[in-house]
Amino acid sequence: MRSSLYSLLASILLISCAGQRAPEGGPIDTEPPMIVSTNPPNYTTRFNGKSITVEFSKYVDHRTVESAVFVSPSLGQLDFDWSGREVEIRFSGSLRRSTTYVVTIGTDVADLNNHNKMAQSYALAFTTGEDIDHGAISGKIFTARETDSPQGVLIFAYKLDSLQADTLDPRKTKPDYVTQSGKDGGFLLQHLTFGAYRVIAVRDEYRNLLYDPETDEFAVQPGEIVLTPSDTLSAGIWMRLSKDDTTAVRLTKAASTGPRHVVLEFSSPIDTSGLGPWNFQITDTLSQKSIAVLSVCPIFPKITSVVLVTELQRTNNAYRTEVRDLKGVNGLPINATANRLPFTGADSRDTLGPRIAACSITDSAKEIDLQPKFLLTFSDAVQRESAVMSTSMLDSSRNTIPVELRWLSDAV
Numbered sequence: 479m480r481s482s483l484y485s486l487l488a489s490i491l492l493i494s495c496a497g498q499r500a501p502e503g504g505p506i507d508t509e510p511p512m513i514v515s516t517n518p519p520n521y522t523t524r525f526n527g528k529s530i531t532v533e534f535s536k537y538v539d540h541r542t543v544e545s546a547v548f549v550s551p552s553l554g555q556l557d558f559d560w561s562g563r564e565v566e567i568r569f570s571g572s573l574r575r576s577t578t579y580v581v582t583i584g585t586d587v588a589d590l591n592n593h594n595k596m597a598q599s600y601a602l603a604f605t606t607g608e609d610i611d612h613g614a615i616s617g618k619i620f621t622a623r624e625t626d627s628p629q630g631v632l633i634f635a636y637k638l639d640s641l642q643a644d645t646l647d648p649r650k651t652k653p654d655y656v657t658q659s660g661k662d663g664g665f666l667l668q669h670l671t672f673g674a675y676r677v678i679a680v681r682d683e684y685r686n687l688l689y690d691p692e693t694d695e696f697a698v699q700p701g702e703i704v705l706t707p708s709d710t711l712s713a714g715i716w717m718r719l720s721k722d723d724t725t726a727v728r729l730t731k732a733a734s735t736g737p738r739h740v741v742l743e744f745s746s747p748i749d750t751s752g753l754g755p756w757n758f759q760i761t762d763t764l765s766q767k768s769i770a771v772l773s774v775c776p777i778f779p780k781i782t783s784v785v786l787v788t789e790l791q792r793t794n795n796a797y798r799t800e801v802r803d804l805k806g807v808n809g810l811p812i813n814a815t816a817n818r819l820p821f822t823g824a825d826s827r828d829t830l831g832p833r834i835a836a837c838s839i840t841d842s843a844k845e846i847d848l849q850p851k852f853l854l855t856f857s858d859a860v861q862r863e864s865a866v867m868s869t870s871m872l873d874s875s876r877n878t879i880p881v882e883l884r885w886l887s888d889a890v
Contacts, residue, residue, distance in 0.1 A: 510597045511536050511589045522604040529568040530581060530602065537563055537590045545685055546584035548656040551577065576607030580669045584658030586630050595629065598660040603669040613670035613705035617715025619663040619679050622695060628663030631695075631719065632656055632682045635667050638674040638702060646676055648689040648696075656687065672710075674702045679717045691810075695719040727806035728816035732799045734824035739858055740786040740799065745816075747781045749805045757804050758786055763796045763820065775859045775889035779838065781807075785889050787859045791823035832858040859888035 517531040544558050547567060554571030567581070581602040588595045603610050615635065619628045634653035636646055659665045659679075667677075681695040682688075689696055697717035705712060731743035740760065755771040762769065773787035791797065800818040805811050838853035839846060856865075862885055871879040 507589075507592045508594060509536075510594045511538050511587060512596070513583065513600045516602050518604050520602055520604075521610050523608055523610070525579075525604040525606055526573065529566050530604075531564055531566045532583065532602075533564045534587075535563070539588050539590055539593070540565075542586050542588045542595075543583070546586040546658070548582045548584065548687075550580045550582070550653075550655040552652075553579070573606050576605070578603060578605040578607075578609075578611040578669050578671070580655065582657050584630070584632075585660055586658065595661075599658045599665070601657065601666075601668045611669045611671045612710050613672055614711045615667040615670065615675065615677060615703055615705070615715060616711070616713045617665060617677075617699075617717065619659045619665065619697070620716065620718040621663075622719050622721065626719075627661075628659055629661050630681075631659040631663070631665075632680050632687070633659065633665045633667060634678050634680060634687070634689075635670065636676045636678075637671070638676060648678055648680070649691065650688065652687045670705060672705050672707060674704045677703055677715060677717075679719060681719060695721050725806075725808075726810045726813040726816075727804070728813045729799075729801050729819055730816075732819040732821040734791060734797075734821050735785075735858065736824055737791050737793070738788055739824075740788060740791075740821065741783060742786065742799065742801070742819075743783045744806075745782075747807045748776070748784075749807050749809070750776045750781060753784075753804070755786075757802055759800045759802065760786070760788060761798050761800070762792075763798050769797075773859060773888050775887040777835075778853055778855055778886060778890045779836075785859050787888065793823050793825055795823040797821055797823060832856045832860050853890065856889045862888065 512535040513532055514535050515533045518525055518527065540558070540560055543565060544556075547556060549556070549569070551574070552571065553569035553573070557568040557570070559566040559568065573579070583596070583600045583602075585596045585599050605611075617633075619631045619633075621628050633656065634648065635655040636648075636651065637654045638646075655667055655670055657665050657667050677699040678689070679697040680689050682690075683693045684690055697719045699715055699717055703712045703715070725746060727748055728745040729742060730745050732740060734740050742758075753774055753776060755774055758771045758774065760769050760771060761767070769789040769791065771786050771788055775785040775787070777783045777785065786799075798818060798820050801812055802817070803811075804817075833856065834854055835857040836853075836855040839850060866883060869881070869883065871881050873879055
């Protein structure tokens, strides 16, 4: 009797284990998961609930869903309660009056069987008022490399009513609306309020709804997009991803070239807008007294070095130069750990005069413009009046050609 009981239990276990295996053979499942129903239904008005329910066409990976749900405007922390193929998404924030909400479920959602992803993002719109907002922006994302997939890129839309487009910082400001690109890179931002928007695409590696320069690829739509009751759709927004130059500029060399001149070199081109003596401080390391910087001359065309004109330096004295509030052309501030260097005051007997270090049009050049621009760079800062008096242009017959001089700095 006991032997028969053991045999029966063993048979039950075998049947149970066999029932948990996926069926063998047959075609591979390539069907993407889809959303088959929602509660409330799409375009519900006068909504006052605290949660929504979404049903998928197949069993999905819970983690992929929970990281792919975005609510615009934000309703705070989201809680997920699963039951089979359904999930209830609960809001922690309170609903605003007469506001359209968009719950976007992105294309990162994958099924359990073969990890197939949703082909297109899904948008569920409901409003606490009487009307759903009708603004929309559509476009396509292209990748930096042909081998990369354009799917899963986040599209951020920032409403500019309370923001200035030129001061918007996506590293610190989260978007008002979010969607995700599909398999072909296409995207659609739906149910936007009318107004002006700035749109950027971010391959948001951290899923923090912020642009992280050292990690994320990005693309920016130039100019504002304006949606109005008479122009509700802005289509054909194409953006190509790239990775920002995230290397902060570094001060690599400091050297005195005379009793009143210091040359500084940087690791990459610097932003010269607003550049002036206030960006530099020179200190005698023994007395701790500063010597004034009187003029700053960026050296074109590379703009990786500057000439500082200073008060009189003492021969062989040890000095330290510090660079402050300076940015590279990529917009990043100078590396805080590489913004100061020591140098030694040069021999006060400065007998070397300035020379032309570079000219943008080479000697014996042909087929130049009939009204060319020559960029002349001196090896040091010069007195402008003396340079004007000494500069002339002659043709092959020794005729003087009128020129107009425009100073970019005391050395250019």
